[in-house]
Amino acid sequence: MKLSRSTLSVALLAVLAAPAAHAEIAFDVIGGSEISFEGLVQADYNYFDNDFANLNGDAPDGKDSDNELRRAELVLKGKGPGNIDWVVGYDAKADKWLDVNAKYKLGGDANHWFQAGQFKQPNSLEELSSTKNNDFISKSLVTNTFGIARRLGAAYHYGTNDWGITASYFTRELTEHPAPTPHGPGFGFRGNWAPINEKGNILHFGLSYIDYDTFTDTVRIRARPDADLAGQRIVDTGNMTNADRQSTIGAEAMWVTGPVKVQGEYMQSTVDRYNNGNPRQSKDYDANSWYVSGLWNITGETWGYKDGVPTTPLPDSPASGMWQAGLRFDTIDLDDGRAIAGATPTAASVVDGVLGGQMDTWTVGVNWYWRSNFKFMLNYVMVDSSRYFVRTPAAPYADIPANNNVLVNRKVDDNPNILEARVQLYW
Template sequence: MKLSRSTLSVALLAALVAPAAHAEIALDVIGNSEVSFEGLVQADYNYFDSDFADLNAGGDALDGRDSDNELRRAELVLKGKGPGNFEWVVGYDAKADKWLDVNAKYKIRGDSNHYFQLGQFKQPNSMEELSSTKNNDFIAKALVTNTFGVARRLGGQYRYGANDWGVTASYFTRELTEHPAPTPHGPGYGLRGNWAPINEKGNIFHLGLSYVDYDTFQDTVRLRARPGADLAGTRLVDTGNMTNTDRQKTVGAEAMYVTGPVKLQGEYMQTKVERYNNGNPRQSHNFDGNSWYVSGLWNITGETWGYKEGTPTTPLPDEPASGMWQVGARFDSIDLDDGIVIAPTSPTAAAAVDGVLGGQMDTWTVGVNWYWRSNFKFMLNYVMVDSSKFMARTPTTGLVNPADQNQLVNRKVDDNPNIFEARMQFYW
């Protein structure tokens, strides 16, 4: 299913001319269901100051330039309330050509913290992933979220809790939108608990734990991460295809503290990929990887955050004409190394790896956000990357620059680029 450019233009025009467009646009009441319309459009620009690898390589970026720009999202969402305690949502991203949330929810006794949900929805294992995309603190989500987080999947979910705490259990299968094999995940289950011992306006302390366990589709897992830039065509850390795999299990911990206009948060995930014993020691070792981040955000204009179902909620500007200004910083780290190097048998041979050496990467991201009025957001980020990955090559492999071959045989290669990012966003 693809939406034409004219269809998307009509939708955007309807949102622009609608009154009070920040809230969803009320359309009609159909079958005792109050139907409304929401949308999100994001356009990104990345400039790459590459170091070793060409970050603008691959895909549509084979143009020799150091920059790339792209319509990142064009999300169109229909929502319904009713009849009774039922709610439903159908969302579609016209840019990515994929389904978003497509589900129905039944609130028990009308309680927003006690419900059943069926369909496609975000799985309960990452505070950042569960937060609204339009209010992300930085342009690219954290390395841990993009690498280990399980996003939208088909399944069923039950949540029970109150304003200060909650427990969520989910069973899921594949995504609603088909992808080329192997698909990211097979069937599995997820659990998340959240607790806010302090929860009042301008003063919130949140803790959370999560766990997901799922079958690896077609017995293959590949873990990799872009360097804090969604438009980068190259992953600086990459395990490659790990075959002979059975299940992937990820445990996560999260914390957040809000005091007035300041928000501090962090998440940690550790994943284990269990592999079958097929008699080959190098293909039978389980893989362990981990990633984490810590971030801080300051609303210069004084606004503070809310709290709902274990995630922060972002307010509207106190002064719509001047908008809400934010500055922030985030440190990310990921480790996909779980193996050792076996020395080559001759000077011209490549070294062997017992296990997996996917690489390590740290990034610093600093940024400024401007929420203008009720529907617009502008973001600027600067990302500094420090990565290293083992390269097992022979002198006859054929690198991009043959003069560098002897320096790149069987050693770790450091790659430390810098990236400038910008985003323009319109939502209603």
């Protein structure tokens, strides 16, 4: 960690030395490449009003709150030589590589390119948007659960400022730790179309499809309650064995009118499972999730549009900043099966299929972009969830084990509330 902290200190000094710069810090031109430096530092605080699960379970201190340096991203970018753009990014907090790739613009066209290396895969409007401009502190349930982020691979893109198609082949992540958890190879497609595309008036639609080998024969799908520091996933399928491939289809839409932005996404994911002679452990598994959100720039700014995603403006008045108010409804359904009642009222039920649980959340948020390099966020999350649990002697209501053909004793409702805050520095 000493190297990471030293590197982060240098980055902070660099941005403080140039407080007027809202974008990257230009370094030099080396070998025909214009090199610049970007950074993102985020610190989060979560307060948990627990209901059933202890959401601060990763911290055995008996407290109801947690705080953490969330990201410390350092990024070098280059334009050139020729039609080549390149990027090398590293997160000193998570100790992992971010975007590490090169892009060749065919014929010099910014909308027609080939890319190789590690990059975000072509799915999810929210995932492809810049992290520093997230509308809410936690990304949505659908993005965090089913979105495929950065993987090593190659992609081809063709389009205009109003539409585009992207095809990608990918393998593992460049950094896979703390323990090796390899991702199998896969492919993805995304198409985006903006029939209306002008400043302050944007209508966007998108479709995506991702399919990949699970690599191992076990898949587990679970989700935190829209709180990145939560130590528990309160909906969880447990380990699903005999898994072969996982595919996800997604649909997205966004509408910008003046200072208001409304967007939503839906994804359905299927785990293909091979036959092992036990029909309860061989059924293909389906899950889905979606959200819809609204954001209002109280101070009147509006959004732009580039590469099939919205772009967030700078404050019209840097001294007073840009204020935003937002509301999001989020839902996920990890149940694909049923509980068959026991022979007697006190007997446990048997699960036919997978019962990972269901969860709905409402998030209310306020954002303040101050000057050109700072952002402050405050969110309040209300959770409504339910999930089947199994009783064991060692853990009275432990997680559902791996074989999906288990005895369950009761369905548990878990409805916590969470207060979240974030301080952000970027350049």
